[in-house]
Amino acid sequence: MSDPNGIGNESNPNDPYEINILEPGAVSFSRSQGGVFQGVVEGKAYEEMILFRIFPFQYTTKYISVRDAKGDEIGVIRDIDQLDEESRAEMDKELQLRYFLPLVTRIDAVKQKSDLWIWDLQTNLGPTRIVMRNLHEHMQYPSVNRIILTDINGKRCEIHDWQALDGHSRNQLKDVI
Amino acid sequence: MFVIDKLPETIGNQLTEKWLFHSVSDLMNDGQFGEQWLVLTEKEVSVWSTDGVQVSKLAISDITDARAVGGVGGGSLLADTKGGPVVLIRYTASLTSIFGFASKLIGAVAKGEERPTASEKEFPRNCPNCRNPLPDGSQACPVCKSNGKVLFRMLSYAKPYRIQMVAAAIMLIFTTLVELIPPILTKMILDDVLAPKDMGSTLLWIVIGLAATSLVVTLMQTVRGIIGVWIGSKLMGDLRHDVYHSLMRLSLSFFDRRQTSQFIGRVNNDSEAMRQFMTDGVIWVAGESLRVVAIFIIMFSFDWKLTLLAMLPIPLMILVSSVLWPMIGRRWYQQWRSIFRLNALVGDSLQGIRVVKAFGQETTEMSRYTAANKELVRYNIRIEGLWQGMFPVFALVAGAGSLLIWYYGGKTVLNGGISIGTLIALITYLGMLLGPLQWVSQMINWATHAISAADRVFEIMDTPSDVPETANPAHIGRVRGEVEFHQVTYGYEKHHPVLKNVNLKVAAGEMIGLVGHSGAGKSTFINLICRFYDTDEGFITIDGTDICQISQLDLRKQIGVVLQETFLFDGTIAENIAYSKPEATEEEIMRAAKIANAHDFIVRLPDGYDTRVGERGHKLSGGEKQRVSIARAIIHDPRILILDEATASVDTETERQIQEAISRLVKGRTTFAIAHRLSTLRNADRLVVLERGKIVEVGTHEELLSTEGAYFKLVEAQKEMSKIKGVENA
Ligand SMILES: Nc1ncnc2c1ncn2[C@@H]1O[C@H](COP(=O)(O)OP(=O)(O)OP(=O)(O)O)[C@@H](O)[C@H]1O
Numbered sequence: 001m002s003d004p005n006g007i008g009n010e011s012n013p014n015d016p017y018e019i020n021i022l023e024p025g026a027v028s029f030s031r032s033q034g035g036v037f038q039g040v041v042e043g044k045a046y047e048e049m050i051l052f053r054i055f056p057f058q059y060t061t062k063y064i065s066v067r068d069a070k071g072d073e074i075g076v077i078r079d080i081d082q083l084d085e086e087s088r089a090e091m092d093k094e095l096q097l098r099y100f101l102p103l104v105t106r107i108d109a110v111k112q113k114s115d116l117w118i119w120d121l122q123t124n125l126g127p128t129r130i131v132m133r134n135l136h137e138h139m140q141y142p143s144v145n146r147i148i149l150t151d152i153n154g155k156r157c158e159i160h161d162w163q164a165l166d167g168h169s170r171n172q173l174k175d176v177i
Numbered sequence: 178m179f180v181i182d183k184l185p186e187t188i189g190n191q192l193t194e195k196w197l198f199h200s201v202s203d204l205m206n207d208g209q210f211g212e213q214w215l216v217l218t219e220k221e222v223s224v225w226s227t228d229g230v231q232v233s234k235l236a237i238s239d240i241t242d243a244r245a246v247g248g249v250g251g252g253s254l255l256a257d258t259k260g261g262p263v264v265l266i267r268y269t270a271s272l273t274s275i276f277g278f279a280s281k282l283i284g285a286v287a288k289g290e291e292r293p294t295a296s297e298k299e300f301p302r303n304c305p306n307c308r309n310p311l312p313d314g315s316q317a318c319p320v321c322k323s324n325g326k327v328l329f330r331m332l333s334y335a336k337p338y339r340i341q342m343v344a345a346a347i348m349l350i351f352t353t354l355v356e357l358i359p360p361i362l363t364k365m366i367l368d369d370v371l372a373p374k375d376m377g378s379t380l381l382w383i384v385i386g387l388a389a390t391s392l393v394v395t396l397m398q399t400v401r402g403i404i405g406v407w408i409g410s411k412l413m414g415d416l417r418h419d420v421y422h423s424l425m426r427l428s429l430s431f432f433d434r435r436q437t438s439q440f441i442g443r444v445n446n447d448s449e450a451m452r453q454f455m456t457d458g459v460i461w462v463a464g465e466s467l468r469v470v471a472i473f474i475i476m477f478s479f480d481w482k483l484t485l486l487a488m489l490p491i492p493l494m495i496l497v498s499s500v501l502w503p504m505i506g507r508r509w510y511q512q513w514r515s516i517f518r519l520n521a522l523v524g525d526s527l528q529g530i531r532v533v534k535a536f537g538q539e540t541t542e543m544s545r546y547t548a549a550n551k552e553l554v555r556y557n558i559r560i561e562g563l564w565q566g567m568f569p570v571f572a573l574v575a576g577a578g579s580l581l582i583w584y585y586g587g588k589t590v591l592n593g594g595i596s597i598g599t600l601i602a603l604i605t606y607l608g609m610l611l612g613p614l615q616w617v618s619q620m621i622n623w624a625t626h627a628i629s630a631a632d633r634v635f636e637i638m639d640t641p642s643d644v645p646e647t648a649n650p651a652h653i654g655r656v657r658g659e660v661e662f663h664q665v666t667y668g669y670e671k672h673h674p675v676l677k678n679v680n681l682k683v684a685a686g687e688m689i690g691l692v693g694h695s696g697a698g699k700s701t702f703i704n705l706i707c708r709f710y711d712t713d714e715g716f717i718t719i720d721g722t723d724i725c726q727i728s729q730l731d732l733r734k735q736i737g738v739v740l741q742e743t744f745l746f747d748g749t750i751a752e753n754i755a756y757s758k759p760e761a762t763e764e765e766i767m768r769a770a771k772i773a774n775a776h777d778f779i780v781r782l783p784d785g786y787d788t789r790v791g792e793r794g795h796k797l798s799g800g801e802k803q804r805v806s807i808a809r810a811i812i813h814d815p816r817i818l819i820l821d822e823a824t825a826s827v828d829t830e831t832e833r834q835i836q837e838a839i840s841r842l843v844k845g846r847t848t849f850a851i852a853h854r855l856s857t858l859r860n861a862d863r864l865v866v867l868e869r870g871k872i873v874e875v876g877t878h879e880e881l882l883s884t885e886g887a888y889f890k891l892v893e894a895q896k897e898m899s900k901i902k903g904v905e906n907a
């Protein structure tokens with residue numbers, strides 16, 4: 001059901017009720033001098049574009065909704081790996097920036113101080129600290145070994161697979177999951 | 178009071194003019210964690226690294242506008258220039274509000290408009306000491322705060338019952354002391370009667386003494402038990418009362434983010450855990466520690482060397498306890514969380530039982546339950562097992578003490594150092610000591626359980642309402658009903674505004690029709706009038722008074738709402754109609770129902786107005802429920818009437834009747850009506866068209882039709898629909 005391919009087969013591009021799947025050849029993306037994500041889609045140039053992950057928890061580089069600055073959908077890209085090198089790199093970067101979700105590489109410590117839980121983490125974007133009021137509302141499990149941690153202020157980090165972390169980190173996690 | 182980080186001197190020294198604003202971000206431009214400073218002066222915006230190197234700058238004259246673009250978990254501050262937009266700085270979600278303000282300020286400076294002033298809301302609030310975020314509405318940093326506080330706070334619940342507590346304590350002291358007598362008596366039997374083989378009258382007296390002590394102990398224990406139960410139940414009652422009150426006080430946004438079924442268990446289980454600790458726990462600790470002290474004194478007076486030997490294992494036990502303590506706490510919490518998930522699951526599927534059955538998903542639900550249940554079993558074993566395992570270990574360690582006494586004490590007896598009676602008394606006392614020492618492990622268990630329960634309970638109590646009650650409410654009396662929105666921006670999630678910069682002035686008695694696509698923000702608009710949520714920016718006034726300055730009771734008295742999701746309470750129809758006015762007479766109830774066109778169908782029900790509508794009003798059809806809730810709003814006689822899709826699930830004929838009723842009702846009342854069926858709004862004085870949270874058009878039906886804008890399109894689309902369906906209801 002989450003696979004629009006089946007429906008996409010008989011698509012009519014002019015049908016407003018149809019998902020407009022963008023063909024890899026019809027798009028190219030780049031970054032402006034000012035650092036803004038932009039591109040050309042189906043022959044039309046956009047000086048600012050916004051990317052949405054359609055299944056942010058399930059797929060990070062597949063099913064990307066490409067939208068104009070106002071938020072109207074231009075189309076959907078099935079898999080960014082199909083794009084040309086520059087577009088793919090820029091898209092990847094833009095997604096990383098827009099979906100700020102550092103990947104936890106190591107858990108230094110999980111401490112409980114009075115009514116706050118403090119996580120000291122190493123992530124792919126550098127060290128950070130996450131502070132939670134409690135565990136049951138700030139930890140999500142999108143799949144069995146995947147954990148999303150949310151800070152009091154809304155900052156989020158992802159543990160991609162907690163079983164795959166090193167022993168020290170797993171030990172820290174043992175009593176909190 | 179808020180703390181803004183000071184601009185580092187290395188940067189400040191390089192600035193040629195005074196700066197208007199500065200702020201530190203927590204991300205580098207490539208998305209890595211790191212600090213960068215944004216500085217705004219009259220002439221330029223610049224970004225600096227912490228060590229004073231300028232990263233980028235932009236002249237104000239090049240900037241046309243600035244905006245904060247929110248991503249997920251973070252955002253970036255963008256400046257629009259003639260050469261296209263430029264990214265100034267990036268930040269994580271915790272800094273959204275401060276950079277939102279920065280964007281407005283930069284925009285205002287660039288456009289030469291009036292500059293916004295920062296309010297406290299917009300600054301991230303961190304503890305000046307440890308830099309961890311502060312809870313909303315409080316200056317006390319929970320990290321720097323000591324842990325003992327929870328304990329004291331919990332104990333403060335016992336305060337009103339201190340007389341009873343003291344009585345129980347005295348009785349406990351007394352029992353404890355009395356319980357210490359029998360070993361002395363046995364020692365006397367051994368040393369004075371059995372050893373010398375001298376019968377006399379002593380034996381009888383000693384036996385009578387033994388009997389008397391056990392009688393007294395039994396009596397005392399019974400009385401103390403009864404007092405304990407009494408205090409305990411009262412305490413539970415107080416706790417539940419407080420938790421429930423705190424829940425009712427909290428704003429809607431608190432509940433939006435949580436599954437409500439969790440609170441049922443929370444109110445009951447957590448207060449039970451706290452009660453157990455406070456009554457059984459505290460009394461036991463007091464009693465048992467007293468007993469320990471008394472026993473040691475007696476034992477020392479018998480033979481201090483042997484007593485010291487017996488005490489050898491104690492440091493070990495203390496050590497083990499302190500290691501286990503935090504672990505047990507976490508495991509209790511773990512077990513609690515799996516109960517919590519299980520409860521949420523049950524609550525969820527039972528509330529949606531119709532959907533479950535409709536889609537035939539019973540087996541899926543069952544397997545979801547099975548999985549959660551298994552998990553709970555596992556955690557249960559983990560925690561219970563841990564502490565069941567601890568118990569015998571503690572007993573063993575403590576038992577080692579008595580082995581030492583048997584060995585060395587036995588030797589001393591043989592040497593004639595002490596009498597055999599003393600040895601037996603020592604051993605007996607040591608055995609009595611074992612009890613309290615084992616209780617140490619039980620106490621750890623209770624206390625950690627209670628503290629984590631108390632943490633959660635106090636968390637609810639301490640959560641400040643997002644819509645705080647003002648300290649000095651303005652007395653508004655009965656309002657005229659002028660409502661005005663002043664540049665209101667609101668998002669359920671701060672970084673994702675749903676209403677954007679809404680300005681609207683509504684005269685008293687005016688009827689406003691709100692139209693727009695689904696999700697445009699219509700319900701949000703009226704939620705703000707009801708002050709279910711507070712605006713993020715801007716404010717709303719009623720008769721010129723900011724609604725934050727009006728007490729919520731007063732405010733709700735002026736407003737009658739029919740919400741999009743009709744909800745009826747478990748009770749009779751009459752009770753539901755009279756919900757906001759319990760003193761309403763039968764006639765008033767009937768009149769209200771009549772206006773709402775509900776009277777007829779209610780009377781035809783076998784139980785009439787006394788029909789019990791179960792949880793959520795299952796027994797009524799969608800349209801019937803809506804009409805009952807319209808009656809509920811009408812009886813309130815509000816100055817401001819809010820109808821959110823009030824007639825969405827009734828047929829056109831009934832709708833026409835309700836329309837008539839409403840048109841009578843709205844006379845002289847300010848009314849906000851939302852309807853997708855545009856014909857419903859034909860009585861409206863003005864129509865407000867919302868599109869993605871912005872007001873795009875305001876005017877009468879005719880005006881808006883003639884401009885052929887967004888409203889025109891909506892009307893056309895509906896006409897189209899009616900043609901398809903072959904009906905014309907406009
Ligand atoms: N409690 C909530 N928490 C988070 N987001 C919400 C909440 N309620 C509504 N929203 C979001 O706010 C936006 C506006 O919702 P709103 O209910 O105001 O729409 P509406 O105009 O009343 O739509 P409809 O005509 O379908 O009732 C929607 O995008 C919705 O997803």
Ligand SMILES: [Mg+2]
Pocket residue numbers: 699700701741821
């Ligand atoms: Mg709505």
